[in-house]
Amino acid sequence: MTILGGFGGGGRGAGAAGAPPAKSGGAIAYVTERDFEQEVLRSELPVLMEFTADWCQPCKAIAPEVEAFARENAGKVKVVKVDIDKSPVIAQQLRIQSVPTFMVVAEGRIQDGVVGAIRKKKMQEMVEPFLPRAAGALKPAEMAQLLTGGAIVPIDTRDAAAFGRAHLPRAVNMPIESIETRLAELHMLPGQPVVYCRGGDKTKELSEKLTAQGMPVAFLEGGMLGWEAEGLPVER
Numbered sequence: 001m002t003i004l005g006g007f008g009g010g011g012r013g014a015g016a017a018g019a020p021p022a023k024s025g026g027a028i029a030y031v032t033e034r035d036f037e038q039e040v041l042r043s044e045l046p047v048l049m050e051f052t053a054d055w056c057q058p059c060k061a062i063a064p065e066v067e068a069f070a071r072e073n074a075g076k077v078k079v080v081k082v083d084i085d086k087s088p089v090i091a092q093q094l095r096i097q098s099v100p101t102f103m104v105v106a107e108g109r110i111q112d113g114v115v116g117a118i119r120k121k122k123m124q125e126m127v128e129p130f131l132p133r134a135a136g137a138l139k140p141a142e143m144a145q146l147l148t149g150g151a152i153v154p155i156d157t158r159d160a161a162a163f164g165r166a167h168l169p170r171a172v173n174m175p176i177e178s179i180e181t182r183l184a185e186l187h188m189l190p191g192q193p194v195v196y197c198r199g200g201d202k203t204k205e206l207s208e209k210l211t212a213q214g215m216p217v218a219f220l221e222g223g224m225l226g227w228e229a230e231g232l233p234v235e236r
Contacts, residue, residue, distance in 0.1 A: 027067045027070055027071065028050070028066060028067060028070055028079055028080065028081050029080050029081070030080065030081045030082065030083060030086075031049075031080045031081070031082055031087075032082075032083075032086060032087045032090075033087050033089050033090055036082075036087075036090055039078075039080060040078075040080065040105050041105065041108050042108070043078050043105070045075075045076065045077055045078045046076075046077050046078070046104060046105070046106040046111075046127050046130035046131065047077070047078045047079075047080060047104065047105040047106070048069070048077055048078070048079045048080075048102060048103075048104055048123060048126065048127055049080055049081070049082055049102065049103045049104075049105065050066055050079075050080075050081045050082070050100055050101075050102055051081075051082050051084055051091065051094075051096045051099050051100060051101040051102075051103070052081050052082070052083060052084070052099050052100055053083060053084050053085050053099050054083070054085070056099045056100060058099075058100055058116075058117045059099055059100045059117075061117065062100065062117045062118070062119075065119055065120050065123075066079065066123070068120060069120045069123045069124070072120075073124075073127070076131055076132070077127050077131070084096055084099060094110070097115075098115055098116075100115075100116065100117055100118075101113065101114070101115050101116075102114045102118060102123065102126065104126045104127055104130065106130035107130075111129075111130065112126050114126065133221075134204060134207075134208075134221070135207075135208075135211065135216075136207045136208075136211060136216060136217065136218045136219055137204070137207075137218070137219060137221040138194060138218050138219070138220055138221060139221050139222075139226075140220065140221070140222060140226050140227045140229075140230040140232055141230060141232075143194060143220055143227075144230075144232050146194075147168070147169060147170065150190075150191060151191055151192060152191045152192045152193070152194045152218075153170065153171075153172060153189040153190065153191040153192070153193055153194070154167075154168040154169075154170065154171040154172070154194055154196060154220070155171065155172055155173075155174050155179075155186065155193050155194065155195045155196070156168065156171045156172065156173045156174070156196060156224075157174060157175060157176035157179060157195050157196065157197045157202065157203055157206070158173075158175070158176075158197055158198060158224070159175055160173060160175070162198070165236065166224070166234045166235070166236050167224075167234060167235055168196065168220075168224070168227060168234060168235070169233055169234070169235050170235075171235070172189065174186070176195075176197065176202055176203070176206060179195070179206060180210075183210075183215060186217070192218065193217055193218075194217070194218045194219065194220060195207065195217055195218070195219045195220070196219060196220035196223050196224060196227070197223045197224070198223050198224050198225060199222070199223045199224075199225050199226075200219065200220060200221055200222045200223035200225075200226060201223075203219040203220065203223065204219055204221075206219070207219040
């Protein structure tokens with residue numbers, strides 16, 4: 001079940017002088033009516049809120065999953081909890097009818113919500129549209145569309161053995177160690193080159209380096225693993 005809506009920032013919030021949110025037993029902070037506006041509505045980062053209660057057994061069962069998500073997204077997403085018994089005004093205004101309920105707040109508004117226990121993958125899907133994008137990054141679905149139209153040429157930067165096992169459709173293999181000596185070849189391809197590796201980190205660094213040198217090259221966010229996770233086709 002998905003909940004969409006907005007929550008105004010009217011009235012007096014905690015402001016900059018408000019006390020920091022209290023920590024739970026784990027790594028996740030609790031927010032209350034006192035600091036909700038400052039910590040959630042005014043957050044520069046997208047916020048994933050979990051509405052919970054001390055008596056909620058499903059909330060306790062998924063606590064390790066929520067804490068793992070928070071650790072993995074530190075600096076990119078703020079994760080907080082709201083105890084509906086200790087913050088009944090928030091729960092009432094947002095029409096929380098059961099726990100756990102998850103909501104995403106970005107740009108001062110509620111953007112998405114899900115009722116029930118969810119896994120890390122779903123949490124990531126909820127916040128993904130609001131995460132900052134690296135310059136030159138292409139998501140798998142975006143790249144698939146461009147590839148279908150013939151606008152790009154995927155450049156597989158893994159070794160030849162990995163390329164031989166599986167690669168993106170119409171990909172060209174150029175091991176990452178050789179890319180900087182083959183830039184002319186890279187830009188003579190029948191389409192804009194888009195580099196990718198196994199997980200995306202190495203080609204993100206490569207893209208940043210080449211961009212700094214005045215030769216921008218796009219890269220596949222999440223790499224081969226991200227492409228396969230989306231169920232997109234590969235050649236073997």
